[in-house]
Amino acid sequence: MAGFNKVVNSYEEAMAGLTDNMTIISGGFGLCGIPENLISEIKRKGCKGLTLVSNNCGVDDFGLGILLPDRQIQKIVASYVGENAEFERQMMSGELAVELTPQGTLAEKMRAGGAGIPAFYTATGVGTPVAEGKDVRQFNGREYILEESITGDFAIVKAWKADKFGNLVFRKTARNFNPMAATAGKITVVEVEEIVEPGELDPDEIHTPGIYVNRLIKGTFEKRIEQRTTRPAGE
């Protein structure tokens, strides 16, 4: 029997079952901590009409941006976009629907989706275009808007290390949206740099318990840097 071993051996297997018009939640911030190879597999599969939920949409030739040329994305829910030309073209022409969501609200919507909380109130966005059509309610004399949670048919996640049971550890700011994304997918697929045996990770240091993870694969990563800023050595 398979027990809790979540490891799959090919990216094809990792993304099996993804079909047109599904909703995918993706971890990552800019190009940092993105599930590079899972995105490539989505491109290879060629599924269309996808709704992507991700803080950003990559650049022209990397990250979620690579799904744009073949018009695979129908709608994106994000906080900050437009770092690439094809994205702008599709958005301006109306081929691509963009639902801009404040970054903290987006993170909380994913967390709520995974945590069985259908909606929550937040002051973020009150009185702005984000509030349009949303319930407003006062608590302690301040106005808040009601935001609904998000779940996906798939969640795609990049972690640093995992044990075979899918317990995950993230590294530095590559953590970002990944832990919430992991909780919010009907099927959560995780790619990592290293897979160890169960028991090798300290239970106190696991960031995402394996219960959220359905499939796990070891990949190699380019980890492209968007803004390479440095100081001179010796300063």
Place this chain on the structure above:
Amino acid sequence: MAGFNKVVNSYEEAMAGLTDNMTIISGGFGLCGIPENLISEIKRKGCKGLTLVSNNCGVDDFGLGILLPDRQIQKIVASYVGENAEFERQMMSGELAVELTPQGTLAEKMRAGGAGIPAFYTATGVGTPVAEGKDVRQFNGREYILEESITGDFAIVKAWKADKFGNLVFRKTARNFNPMAATAGKITVVEVEEIVEPGELDPDEIHTPGIYVNRLIKGTFEKRIEQRTTRPAGE
């Protein structure tokens, strides 16, 4: 200047400013991971009319239970109580108000309080006494009730290790409600078993960032066990 050094040198200093009728949020589950010495200091100070928010209320002579004989607690918000005789007596006689709250809702109320979320919807408690007087709303055909967040004048927390900046690490199931409690106090006081220099804790392994912590003190702990269950050695 003090910078980010949160260390105080006496329990008196740790709980300075606590006065009658304040609300205190406490970490701990049963007697596990409770801020033993901060509770003792509250007893010593003798503040009355307190509202305590904690999953449980200790036992007769340990944990929050020690605040009962002097009638310091006016109200407790908890999920499971009555493990001690004096508690039962005060509750039955109406001297002590008890607001029973489902455990997950209690945890989420504390988290929401710290996270600036004034209220959230949950299916927990729908159709039960917990739902009385609360808004009910449907999402995707299911009923949910609206639960409001909780914050405290003080939060009292037990962690395992901290650096001087108040970055916290918890140990095993002594973590429980402590991280949420830490976020929900106007003044958050933490007692720990060990204080290290900033930089000694791995930033990826910090459970509670120091931004939530106002005061930090090193204590010694009895760590009483409620149900000592064992198996024979060699099995």
Place this chain on the structure above:
Amino acid sequence: MALSRDQIAQRVALELQDGYYVNLGIGIPTLVANFVPDGMEVMLQSENGLLGMGQFPTEAEIDADLINAGKQTVTMATGASIFDSAESFAMIRGGHVDLTVLGAFEVDVNGNIASYMIPGKLIKGMGGAMDLVAGADNIIVTMTHASKHGESKLLTNCSLPLTGKGCIKKVLTDLAFIEIKAGKFHLLERAPGVSVEEIVKLTAGELVVPEHVPEMQF
């Protein structure tokens, strides 16, 4: 003959599947862990913040910082993880736990469950029970079919304050395995040696009895 507590646990264990994450309540549900079929792996969730609860510790292994939701000292199984209470109930409320087993005072034909308070008696609280019944898709309630005085606990309407509304689909009593659907109890299995008539007599809510009611197999 009515099932023993161990037999109830044993029958529940047959509902386990390999790779299940399971939350077991206090009492009979806890015993289910003793009957996990050979070669099958399940992982126990304890709502105080532990996934992968192990057996009780030896004297030498006892750690005051490691307890389960029943406040008992425990150990961690290989591959366990630790988290805070908000995360634990995110897991539960979000429907990530595959099976929840818990006790009850009463259930009714609409899947309502009463398990935490008896008005007039000392009320200790619901703990995590309300979250567990509201959050899980797959719940098995274990209880005796009737009180010592022969009063049915399977009712048309629960008489006690509810722990959850419309949450329960499966009940395993000392007499029968019962499914709840479309506002009725459905008799699936009877305990060995227990007659359908006896079950019918002790079930107050409407009970659908098929032509053949198999005896439980263990």
Place this chain on the structure above:
Amino acid sequence: MALSRDQIAQRVALELQDGYYVNLGIGIPTLVANFVPDGMEVMLQSENGLLGMGQFPTEAEIDADLINAGKQTVTMATGASIFDSAESFAMIRGGHVDLTVLGAFEVDVNGNIASYMIPGKLIKGMGGAMDLVAGADNIIVTMTHASKHGESKLLTNCSLPLTGKGCIKKVLTDLAFIEIKAGKFHLLERAPGVSVEEIVKLTAGELVVPEHVPEMQF
């Protein structure tokens, strides 16, 4: 004379206090980090999940897994902590950050701020700005007082879609330090060599001018 970008940052830095947790937006706000007074410690929060942002890395230190909210490679300061985006915005939304500094297109006398979209132009999104302005008690907006064409950015009502409603109490422009209260701008300080008349001329919203308006000190 109008303040340079560095001078704006330098004046903002005087609002820092020892032990402050600070979130600095992109652009001029980022420069504030260069002017932290000697002997004072502040800790920078980056909303992608880092508290305790350090300086830029050397070539050798560059780590693709360690960036700030502007997607720049950074390092960690001593005592830094890492967390996920939900925790990061729990911190921000929950009011735990002591000071937030960010840019804007417009602010108005009611403390409204517009900073993220110009209808008809390419809209890139609000990122974390809406959370930051709604979550922080203590915000300083930095911007030029007027556009290159001399149109005031301190208005009676923002003309652009809002980033936040009634959030802003302090604005530092290249000409003046202004407080917003009770539906009016209040002139606190003027840039060295800038006349009150010039500031009044370039402030479209109602501006309260006290008898004596001190020059900024650095």
